[in-house]
Amino acid sequence: MGNMTIIVTGSSGLLGSALVGALRADGSRVVRLVRRAPQGGDESFWNPAKGLIDPAALEGAQAVIHLAGAGVGDRRWSEEHKREVMRSRVDGTRTLAGALAKLSAPPGVFLSGSAIGYYGDTGDREVDESSPSGEGFMAEVVRAWEAEAEVAAAAGIRTVLLRTGLVLSREGGMLTRILPIFKLGLGAPLGSGGQYWSWISVEDWVEAVRHLLRTEEVEGPVNLTAPEPVTNAEFTRALGRAVHRPTMPLAVPGPVLRAAIGEFAQEGVLAGQRVIPRRLVGTGYAFRHNHLNDALFAVL
Structure with missing residues (x-):
């Protein structure tokens, strides 16, 4: 992959920053699309809310990776924040995919961010990329988000939808928010504890x-989750072992969680998604961390 020019949005986020470092280590030239004044030749300004993007910055790129979007679980789901979550994904993808479709020499591949929220609450039923979309706000967001990326696919660009699960990293995300609680020995299952969490280590994601x-034959949705999703109760026990602390025997009731963190609790914590990365495994990808215990040890 060396000597490629790759455009990346969302490069300052948890996933984007990890990915940019790896791509540059490969020898690729990475151009970051940013929403502030560019600093140097490896940055270009864009304003997705206003549909502003410089086509010249995209010309000649071999690949585009689109990860930008407002944080989902970092604050309460007010109606305003939900509109921002939706708008940031739809506007950004529409602006970028539309610009790529109009290029005289478009990139060979467009990897567009997505999420396993597409499937809704699946209970203990396994789902893969062939499964239908589910119910709820995040499923609605992902359907609209992915639909905008199809503009690039319709223009003949190989388009891959990165349906990402819970990313385990010590640099950010949910794990860093709950880690202090577990280090105090206060970690506990959430709700029933039986809801499945589909996770992936940040190393495997990159x-x-x-x-x-x-992998030129792959297009469409790809689940970026490890092959062995676990229940929340199993996740709780594994994280307790990883930090060498006991966990609480009693679960945190769902109503308490809903009162504490609002509407996000239902879809982001209490709902379960037992997602299998069937297409990724089918391409021959070999996971570094198949098992949660190994992933937590590597991350922590």
Whole structure:
């Protein structure tokens, strides 16, 4: 993958920053689309809310990776925040995919961010990329988000939808928010504890994206989750072991969670998604961390 020019949005986020470092280590030139004044030749300004983007910055790129979007679980779901979550994904993808479709020499591949929220609450039923979309706000967001990326696919660009699960990293995300609680020995199952959490280590996420860049036969949705999702209760016990602390025997009731963090609790914490990365495994990708215990040890 060396000597490629790759455009990246969302490069300052948890996933984007990890990915940009890996791509540059490969020898690729990475151009970051930013929403502030550019600093140097490896940045270009865009304003997705206003549909502003410089086509000249996209010309000649071999690949585009689109990860930008407002944070989902970092604040309460007010109606205003929900509109921002939706708008940031739809506007950004519409602006970028539309610009790519109009290029005289478009990139060979467009990897567009997505999420396993597409499937809604699946209970203990396994789902893969062939499964239908579910109910709820996040399923609605992902359907609209992915639909905008189809503009690039319709223009003949190989388009891959990165349906990402819970990313385990010590640099940010949910794990860093709950880690202090577990280090105090106060970690506990949430709700019933039986809801499935589909996770992936940040290392596997980066390696899977690099793999998808060069795997030319893959397009459409790809689940970026480890092959062995676990229940919330199993996740709780594994994280307690990883930090060498006991966990609480009693679960935090769903109503308490809903009162504490609002509407996000239902879809982001109490709902379960037992997602299988069937297409990624089918391409020959070999996970570094198949098992949660190994992933937590590596991350922490």
